Amino acid sequence: MRFVTPFALVLALAVSGGAVSAPAFAAKKEEKKAGPKLNVTPDVIKSLQAAQKAAEAQDFAGAKAALAEADSKAVSNDDKYQIGAIKLNTSIAAKDTALQSEALTQMLDSGLTPPEQAAQFNSVAAGQALDAKNYDLAIQRAQAALAAGAKSETINPTLAQAYFGKAGTTNAAAEPARGFNVQGLAALKAAADAMKASGQQVPAQWYQIGVGRAEAAKLPEVTEWAKMAYEAEPSGTNLRTLVRLFQRANPNITNRENLDVLRLLSASDGLVVAGDYLEFAEMASKTGIYGEVKSSIDLGRSKNVLNANQGADLYQTATARISGDKSTLGAAEADARKAANGKIAAATADAYLGYGDYAKAAAMFELAKEKGGVDADEVNTRMGIAKLKAGDNAAAKAAFEAVQGGARKQIAGLWLAYLGSKGA
Secondary structure, X not given: OOOOOOOOOOOOOOOOOOOOOOOOOOOOHHHOOOOOOOOOOHHHHHHHHHHHHHHHOOOHHHHHHHHHHHHHHOOOHHHHHHHHHHHHHHHHXXXXXXXXXXXXXXXXXXXXXXXXXXXXXXXXHHHHHHHOOOHXXXXXXXXXXXXXXXXXXXXXXXXXXXXXXXXXXXXXXOOOHHHHHHHHHHHHHXXXXXXXXXOOOOOHHHHHHHHHHHHHOOOOOHHHHHHHHHHHOOOHHHHHHHHHHHHHHOOOOOHHHHHHHHHHHHHOOOOOOXXXXXXXXXXXXXXXXXXXXXXXXXXXXXXXXXXXXXOHHHHHHHHHHHHHHHHOHHHHHHHHHHOOOOHHHHHHHHHHHHOOOHHXXXXXXXXXXXXXXXXXXXXXXXXXXXXXXXXXXXXXXXXXXXOOOHHHHHHHHHHHHHHHHOOO
């Protein structure tokens, strides 16, 4: 099955040569193209005339028998091209895909297909070869179609899938499968770029297939494909792919950095399986953000992803501390304002963020930045999260854009991608 909707092609023919008239089943008059000048063998002409007469009477079995007879008499490429042309028009009238494929092959292999029809004929033949899982022929025909001027967005998807077909689905990272996947991805990217250049919407499915193929083949461009998939369809699922790729590429990020990544998954509905919610709760617990330990497990339970036993120890420990932790926040605010640096302010802001008090969290993060002595990139990241949660997307964007380097800059970039999907 193809991963793209096949493009529509109307095959237009006007054949000439010998005593055979223009086929009765050619396309509309205004779509006809003058065919090549042919010198068809007289015996072939007789068989073709019989085939046309049978086709006009809707006797397609008789037409095919006469065409087979013509094939047996063919001695030149002129004969073969003319027979293929009549076969093609008969196949269109009879809605006979197999005969159409045979006709196109015969015409193309004759070397006499008019240049103005070469792109169209090769495109259709490529699609038919792909459907038949004849991947080498599909590649050959698709490349010929491109060379003849076929549009990249219409034929490169066929070329891509033919390469993916050759690659198969096992040992995708080993040669020759890896190389076929690379070629398939190049063709798919060319098709997507051409669609965008012409103002068309690229199917998100193309990019998702790109992610799958690049991941299976262990290609470094998997992240680029994941970014394009998210841009085309900014869903939690596609953002989750980006986040997981980031985590895999950065195995040494701190618990605090990882918590901000998981917060993004939560904000974008990208928490899917039990492990996602438990990972979020664990990171919040390790960094002392008790409010989010509770809220993450509550969320997983509300969606029937977590049962009462999953994360129970983390949940009980956090809930036992929440009341006392909250009671200290007022004094912590006062201490933060008197402190020589912003460390108390940042810690207090973290707690407020975990409890969902985004206005107070933002105010404390601002104070932490003013006083200094803190990790500015972390503070800006979390300031952005607080502002976004409070509904101030413009301020959130400014905060994320202020993050300067390291893993934090990449994390901020993921949040900016999410903001961009919301029109911010």
